[in-house]
Amino acid sequence: MPSTRQFTPDSAWQAPEGEPIIRIDQVSKRFGDFYAVDDVSLQIHAGEFFSLLGPSGCGKTTLLRMLAGFEIPSEGRILIDGQDMTAVPPYERPVNMMFQSYALFPHMNVADNIAFGLKQEGMAKSERQSRVAEMLSLVQIEKLATRKPHQLSGGQRQRVALARALAKHPKILLLDEPLGALDKKLREQTQFELVNIQERLGITFIVVTHDQEEAMTMSSRIALMRDGRVEQVDPPRRLYEYPNSRYAADFIGSVNLLEGFVLAQEEDRVTIRSEEAGTDLEVTHGQPLIPGTPVTLAVRPEKVRLQTTENRLPNALSGVIKEIAYLGDVSIYHVELPTGKRVQFTQSNIQALAEQPLTWEDSVELGWQANSCGVLER
Numbered sequence: 001m002p003s004t005r006q007f008t009p010d011s012a013w014q015a016p017e018g019e020p021i022i023r024i025d026q027v028s029k030r031f032g033d034f035y036a037v038d039d040v041s042l043q044i045h046a047g048e049f050f051s052l053l054g055p056s057g058c059g060k061t062t063l064l065r066m067l068a069g070f071e072i073p074s075e076g077r078i079l080i081d082g083q084d085m086t087a088v089p090p091y092e093r094p095v096n097m098m099f100q101s102y103a104l105f106p107h108m109n110v111a112d113n114i115a116f117g118l119k120q121e122g123m124a125k126s127e128r129q130s131r132v133a134e135m136l137s138l139v140q141i142e143k144l145a146t147r148k149p150h151q152l153s154g155g156q157r158q159r160v161a162l163a164r165a166l167a168k169h170p171k172i173l174l175l176d177e178p179l180g181a182l183d184k185k186l187r188e189q190t191q192f193e194l195v196n197i198q199e200r201l202g203i204t205f206i207v208v209t210h211d212q213e214e215a216m217t218m219s220s221r222i223a224l225m226r227d228g229r230v231e232q233v234d235p236p237r238r239l240y241e242y243p244n245s246r247y248a249a250d251f252i253g254s255v256n257l258l259e260g261f262v263l264a265q266e267e268d269r270v271t272i273r274s275e276e277a278g279t280d281l282e283v284t285h286g287q288p289l290i291p292g293t294p295v296t297l298a299v300r301p302e303k304v305r306l307q308t309t310e311n312r313l314p315n316a317l318s319g320v321i322k323e324i325a326y327l328g329d330v331s332i333y334h335v336e337l338p339t340g341k342r343v344q345f346t347q348s349n350i351q352a353l354a355e356q357p358l359t360w361e362d363s364v365e366l367g368w369q370a371n372s373c374g375v376l377e378r
Contacts, residue, residue: 021046027076036062038228051215054225096170102161135163276341284371299373304345313367
């Protein structure tokens with residue numbers, strides 16, 4: 001899965017001496033007996049594009065609303081730039097929020113919508129006009145300044161909402177499903193624009209999304225949430241390549257999961273006996289595992305290859321193609337093993353359609369390297 005970000009080892013969140021701009025310390029939020037957020041601790045550094053990712057009901061929006069000040073934690077503290085903001089009202093926090101609905105004023109034109117918060121703060125008219133012009137240019141909607149919201153497309157309204165949220169130059173911008181109302185092509189385009197704007201301004205962005213591809217594309221780091229708790233926090237590539245649980249592996253991208261138990265371990269090479277696979281499997285794993293431990297082997301479809309006589313891969317499986325999904329640039333093949341278990345592999349469509357060699361009910365031999373998969377303890 002793609003990520004637009006390139007990071008160096010001295011990135012802020014990897015430098016322990018760097019003071020985070022946001023510190024969420026054992027925060028919980030109860031509604032009656034229900035914990036929407038349950039004992040969450042996070043540190044977010046200045047200049048990060050940080051995503052809260054997870055399915056509906058996992059607590060990500062509640063956590064964002066507590067950062068904004070619209071909800072007060074039941075337990076724990078929220079510190080922003082070293083100051084305890086746990087009970088501070090929204091209008092006194094150095095944050096701004098862009099809502100999923102955009103919440104534009106229908107009776108105001110674009111320029112007046114962007115200027116609204118500045119006017120409320122008492123900014124001088126000349127300075128206000130200059131700031132509005134700066135924001136219109138930033139989001140590339142200068143020609144729309146006099147239009148009303150009902151005269152704009154969904155993508156244009158999204159830009160107006162973003163400009164209004166950025167106009168007050170907040171230290172932190174909170175975005176709640178900011179691209180959810182856009183069609184797929186416009187959403188993909190806007191993801192890159194948001195990244196470029198964030199990098200130009202250096203403002204800390206915190207985004208709530210249920211879209212894994214969106215989070216992977218834009219984020220410096222992702223907090224994957226589940227049932228009010230944080231399952232894993234990592235940069236996109238590490239979250240994808242080294243999930244720390246079956247839930248994380250299954251939520252991020254497509255994955256083949258094969259149940260088994262540890263048969264033996266020699267240095268960093270673990271042998272797993274898997275009835276589902278119908279054979280023993282090998283995986284590179286740096287931590288010691290006790291023989292007999294139940295585990296799940298996880299291998300991404302793009303890591304699975306067709307076996308060739310010239311290049312035999314150690315984890316070898318045979319099966320029959322039962323389903324094919326053609327996605328244009330790649331095809332996804334579902335292969336049924338003799339045990340009845342199905343695994344997926346992908347192939348790039350670099351050949352003409354007439355030359356594609358694989359079709360339904362073809363027998364195939366698959367394989368993957370020991371260092372191309374991971375092992376998850378159950």
